[in-house]
Amino acid sequence: MDPDLRGHHLRPRHRSPGAHRVALGEELPEPDCPPVRVKLLGECLIAFRDTKGGLGLIEEFCAHRGVSLWFGRNEENGIRCPYHGWKYDVTGQCVDLPSEPEESGVRKGIRLKSYPAIECAGVIWAYLGPADKKPEEPAYEWTRVPPAHRYVSKRLQESNYLQAMEGALDSIHSGFLHRHSVADDPLLKRDPSSLAMLLADRHPKIVPTVSPAGLYVATRRDVGTDRYYWRVTQWLMPCFSFFPPYGDNPYGGHAFVPIDDGRCWTFSIDYHPGRALTGAEREAAHSGRGIHVPLIEGSFIPVANKRNDYLIDRAAQKAKKTFSGVLGVGVQDAAIQESMGTIQDRTREHLVSSDNGIVKTRRLLMDAASAVARGDAPPGLAPAAQGARAVSMVVPRQMSLPDAVAMAQKDPAKTVSAA
Template sequence: MLTHEQNDLLTQTGPGTPMGTLFRRYWIPALHASELAEPDGDPVRIKLLGEELVAFRDSDGRLGLLDEFCSHRTASLYFGRNEECGLRCAYHGWKYDVDGNCVDMPSEPEGTTFRQRIKQRAYKAVEAGGLIWAYLGDPAKEPPLPSLEWMGLNPEKRFVSKRRQFSNYLQAMEGGIDSSHVSFAHRYNLDNDPLHAGTEGNKYLKADTRPKFEVAESDGGLLIGARRTADEDTYYWRITQWMMPWYTIIPPFGTHNPMGGHAWVPIDDDSCYAWSWNYHPTQDFGERELDALQSGDGIHVKYKPGTYDPLADKANDYLMDRAAQRRKETFSGIAGIAAQDFSLQESMGEICDRTKERLGTSDAAIILARRRLLAALDDLESDDLPGLAPEHTHVRSASILLPKDVPFQEGAKDVLVVKPGENFYSI
């Protein structure tokens, strides 16, 4: 249970807030590169950490990320013309380059130096791994890009989606590090979901609904071990990597199914982007597997046309089917792994009131993740924040059988690191 003050510290990420300042120390997954596919293409609105921005790719292919509202009369630059290496406001024609410099001011007299005194707020944006990444922090403290394994793979080996979730980032992220809910929320779908099926680990998940959690700090954040009994001599461990400030890597389901993970990026305090990815380190996706991903199976979703909003939402009760719930086709009556998660997370309200919680032993990872985030607020200027160094994110999760007398972080040490050209380990 948190105090109101602690809950506010953790959940408020806008400009000038402590957590917002912390998050601005990290690179942010902002857009699919395909959203800005062509030079001089359509600008795109994007809201990150409470800031309303507009992104564009200029005539030379450079990426721009500007304050959405023109410095002149605050008209939205989303309606602007992307032309000749700049974004021109549709109201009076003021034009900005990717660095926020005002390069033309046709509404002012010729020869004026006024434009040289105008600077539109601009942030750095780069393309990597099929995404556009934004850095909203102090340029002098810009860190290297993260080094998530899928970012370095060919497009044929990775699939990345995003969706908008109508809740604060924190309750979404906490769901990502909570392994105990899998035995309930997803128990009737593990054997038939095309990205989870056919693994020995499913039987341990369903047989033991009371996992014992052990949590250890890592360089990037936390190693979260969920322990279930396999037999009298062996434990089944699902080991999740949580990396600052918002990444989770899901323990895989067998070596034939892809590895997966998430990033939970605040849009504002009441909503977030849930980035989800699957990848194979050593093989391309097959046609059937890719079709499942593109159809919204597994940790992905089906969308409302023309949006990144899930088709199943609060307004339609997430397409709940009580008859399917009674038939035990799904535990909650809601179809899809992702929707089963975000429906419950959104049911807590936009910002969960954590003063009302009563946490148990299975919530150990959630408690420690909150503590690690709060502790980082005391070290905002450090260059050694967890998750800043690329090697902090160049890791894997695992599911593994270990003898009962072997600590999970020792027994699984070798399978929690990325080995280029080698597949991950999973039961």
């Protein structure tokens, strides 16, 4: 693999078009609240909400002597450095320099790097690309449902973002890694008809298909002599993945946002296009069930992490209470993905036919990185493309996969029932 392309493949370009998830809105709950540190694509930034409620995402370090503005005072429409009182607004412009006479005009020539930020669906988004290519507001389906219909969590993942994303697109692993883990989970439990069809065909076919948003990875199982059971996972470039529910469960998905080459933020999303989440579903997500994980209080660090071997329970593994010995679907995914190392050496892999979705994903990423390097726009920016939904359906064998996906996406009832 060309080293330049490999670098693009593992880390999106700083100046690429597209919005990045920066933080949860609740991290900046009110005007003039304390700022939060944000490390995004290797850049050290701070986010703050000014007196008028405006969002700022600026360089972390003061232009004077390099003090972290995280220690600053957020007041009167700006963040003030505690060292010498220099103050910056949400655009990064220095608006007060107390040690210099007002008539000197020095402050007018001092501006920190800043990026535009918005709040949408309870998440703060930032755009790091060229000003003339700024995208429209995110239009993913989960951002368009009422707040009562969704739940979003955030956690630290200590691996490269691509490693995490590939795990979300790998539908085969759930029959092993997550075995014995979903029966009593209110967010992931399978209805009897779905379970029967999953067990009916132990050798499903994986069909990756390029789409306007990126790629969908369809898993096909034979059910009877004249029907297929399809489960379609959506990859919305560059770092969103969504999978279909079983029965009337919420839809699930992740966004894997690079902090640097070796770590990412995982934003995990449950939502339902047709109804509000129940109290039991919301409580389950908050307590770390489903695709979410329990967090150390006051942080976004998982309770079960690599420093404590993810609290693996060998007795439970031996008793077949869990396949892996690790409790919780979200923790299981993190444990496996992080166990590969921060950046897994892909030259040592031995890929097989069930990995063709992963292979296609990598090729599309490299193609998109090359397109951005040429000045072209990557896939996934059009609002219409972002509305793609993960689906499951049972259809006649003669129906093409694109037709089946299009049909299911038009009818929400077909996407929440296996039969």
